[in-house]
Amino acid sequence: MDIQFERVSYIYQPNTPFSHQALHEIDLTIDSGEFIAIVGHTGSGKSTLLQHLNGLLIPTMGTVKIGEYVLNKDNKKQDLKALRRNVGIVFQYPEHQLFEETVEKDIAFGPKNFGIPEEEISQRITGAIQEVGLQEAILAKSPFELSGGQMRRVAIAGVLATMPQVLVLDEPTAGLDPYGQKEMMELFFRLHKERNLTTILVTHKMEDAFTYADRMIVLEKGKKYLVGPPAEVFRDRSLLNNVQLELPEVLLFLEKIKSSFPFSIDYNGQSVEELAIELGQRLKELKRE
Amino acid sequence: MKSWLVIGQYVPGNSILHRLDPRTKLLLIFSYVIIVFFANNPASYAVLTFFAIGAIFLSKLSISYILKGITPIWFFIIFSFLIHLFFTRDGEVLWQFQQITIYYGGLIQGLTISLRFLLLIMVTSLLTLTTSPMEITDALENLLAPLQKWKVPVHELALMLSISLRFIPTLMDELDKISKAQASRGVDLKTGSLKSRIYAVVPLLVPLFISAFRRAEDLAMAMEARGYRGGEGRTKLRQLKYTMLDYQAAIIYLVIIIIFFYLRN
Numbered sequence: 152m153d154i155q156f157e158r159v160s161y162i163y164q165p166n167t168p169f170s171h172q173a174l175h176e177i178d179l180t181i182d183s184g185e186f187i188a189i190v191g192h193t194g195s196g197k198s199t200l201l202q203h204l205n206g207l208l209i210p211t212m213g214t215v216k217i218g219e220y221v222l223n224k225d226n227k228k229q230d231l232k233a234l235r236r237n238v239g240i241v242f243q244y245p246e247h248q249l250f251e252e253t254v255e256k257d258i259a260f261g262p263k264n265f266g267i268p269e270e271e272i273s274q275r276i277t278g279a280i281q282e283v284g285l286q287e288a289i290l291a292k293s294p295f296e297l298s299g300g301q302m303r304r305v306a307i308a309g310v311l312a313t314m315p316q317v318l319v320l321d322e323p324t325a326g327l328d329p330y331g332q333k334e335m336m337e338l339f340f341r342l343h344k345e346r347n348l349t350t351i352l353v354t355h356k357m358e359d360a361f362t363y364a365d366r367m368i369v370l371e372k373g374k375k376y377l378v379g380p381p382a383e384v385f386r387d388r389s390l391l392n393n394v395q396l397e398l399p400e401v402l403l404f405l406e407k408i409k410s411s412f413p414f415s416i417d418y419n420g421q422s423v424e425e426l427a428i429e430l431g432q433r434l435k436e437l438k439r440e
Numbered sequence: 441m442k443s444w445l446v447i448g449q450y451v452p453g454n455s456i457l458h459r460l461d462p463r464t465k466l467l468l469i470f471s472y473v474i475i476v477f478f479a480n481n482p483a484s485y486a487v488l489t490f491f492a493i494g495a496i497f498l499s500k501l502s503i504s505y506i507l508k509g510i511t512p513i514w515f516f517i518i519f520s521f522l523i524h525l526f527f528t529r530d531g532e533v534l535w536q537f538q539q540i541t542i543y544y545g546g547l548i549q550g551l552t553i554s555l556r557f558l559l560l561i562m563v564t565s566l567l568t569l570t571t572s573p574m575e576i577t578d579a580l581e582n583l584l585a586p587l588q589k590w591k592v593p594v595h596e597l598a599l600m601l602s603i604s605l606r607f608i609p610t611l612m613d614e615l616d617k618i619s620k621a622q623a624s625r626g627v628d629l630k631t632g633s634l635k636s637r638i639y640a641v642v643p644l645l646v647p648l649f650i651s652a653f654r655r656a657e658d659l660a661m662a663m664e665a666r667g668y669r670g671g672e673g674r675t676k677l678r679q680l681k682y683t684m685l686d687y688q689a690a691i692i693y694l695v696i697i698i699i700f701f702y703l704r705n
Contacts, residue, residue, distance in 0.1 A: 167505065168451050168501075168505070169449075169451075202620065205624055207620050207623060207624065232626060232628065235623065235624055235625075235626055236626065238624075239624070240621070240624040242617065242620070242621045242624075245621065247617070247618065247621075247647055247650075247651060248618055248621040248622060248625075248643075248647055249647065250642065250643045250646035250647050260625055260643070261625035261626055263626075264625060264626025264627060264628075265626045295650070309625065310624075310625070313625065313626070
């Protein structure tokens with residue numbers, strides 16, 4: 152599903168002393184099948200933006216188009232269920248939304264609400280639980296006796312079981328251990344490829360945006376600050392530092408090499424190992440000279 | 441947050457009303473609430489209304505904002521007005537249509553009851569609009585301190601009150617987040633039969649309770665880690681202090697009350 156934002160503004164609690172404009176005339180286009188990373192400082196409007204993606208918030212001004220859905224303030228009363236079925240959102244700390252007696256029931260909750268037939272639901276449950284890397288034995292347990300990491304996975308399985316075409320992730324790895332973070336991101340990336348999803352990742356981690364995203368959107372104070380492929384966005388360090396963002400570690404490291412040795416290494420998607428080998432060769436060459 | 445939830449939420453400011461000692465505000469408003477029930481003629485209501493409007497003026501908040509804040513109460517006001525209008529049988533007949541008869545006494549009764557409500561709500565919401573929950577509980581603790589002689593746990597009560605007030609917005613935020621997460625999983629709270637809507641509340645309440653308990657535990661732990669051991673011997677960071685402003689307010693209020701009792705029948 153293509154997603155389009157046309158001059159979208161959003162104001163919280165309009166006409167009160169607490170009124171706060173979170174988005175200012177955002178224009179965006181996200182093509183079907185893209186992996187988009189939205190980054191920005193705290194309070195830059197990332198979470199507000201993502202809540203427009205399935206009609207949880209309706210723009211105060213402007214229009215959001217998602218597939219054939221048109222969301223604007225003249226069009227408030229429509230059935231958004233079909234939209235929400237197609238746009239799955241994994242919120243921050245999704246484990247806080249678990250409530251059922253068993254893991255199985257909790258994962259079934261979404262598909263049931265969207266009217267998926269029973270037989271298919273049980274298939275989806277086993278599929279989803281495998282995808283997030285849990286054993287099927289866990290299905291009969293109460294979600295509240297699981298560890299934090301397992302709860303997170305169960306909650307994510309609950310969203311995956313609705314089989315959305317657009318997957319929106321709001322800092323899905325926050326609070327996980329480093330290994331779990333990597334595993335989780337690999338999972339999302341694999342799903343993105345396998346199911347040909349449109350993935351929108353809201354993150355504080357420049358590394359993740361850098362590694363996985365096709366394009367990045369940098370928000371600052373509710374405005375679109377920078378848009379483009381990561382390689383382009385990360386080209387200008389000072390531009391990012393202005394909005395309290397930093398380059399990914401790899402790029403910082405390469406920059407440091409550039410400033411301390413008489414050679415530089417260009418980045419074009421090498422892994423850490425490849426970079427290490429390249430650096431070793433360059434250093435050897437340097438020694439020979 | 442829903443806009444009507446803003447009712448009575450503290451609006452920071454620096455108006456005269458904001459700067460008054462919370463104890464002064466609490467006492468004045470408490471006595472005002474009682475005095476409203478003593479009004480019995482147009483002149484005495486006029487004095488009370490004058491006081492309320494004057495107080496709103498001094499708070500530098502817009503009247504429209506305050507009136508909007510009490511939207512949920514309008515229904516109640518209008519309802520009680522209509523009840524009195526239709527069911528009081530007193531005085532001249534003003535209007536008659538089939539079964540319905542409206543008496544002069546009913547009209548007056550309805551109007552005065554509505555005005556009373558309006559005044560009560562406006563003035564009490566003015567207290568919470570201009571006083572932070574912290575200040576209110578400090579003031580309560582201070583005013584109720586003499587009860588400690590009779591072993592009333594005043595400090596603990598005040599602490600409980602301030603913690604509950606402190607966590608209302610937090611829990612509202614939490615509820616908002618949870619309901620959005622569940623709405624994304626297809627929960628529909630707005631349509632469907634009553635039964636299905638009641639069931640739809642379960643996925644909201646269970647996570648909300650769990651998070652409330654978790655927060656309570658965290659808070660207790662954090663307080664203990666910082667050496668909290670109850671009220672005994674505990675000092676305050678912000679001492680309450682009456683200023684010139686409070687004495688002026690008290691005198692003006694007293695004058696108004698004297699005029700009020702002079703005017704009423």
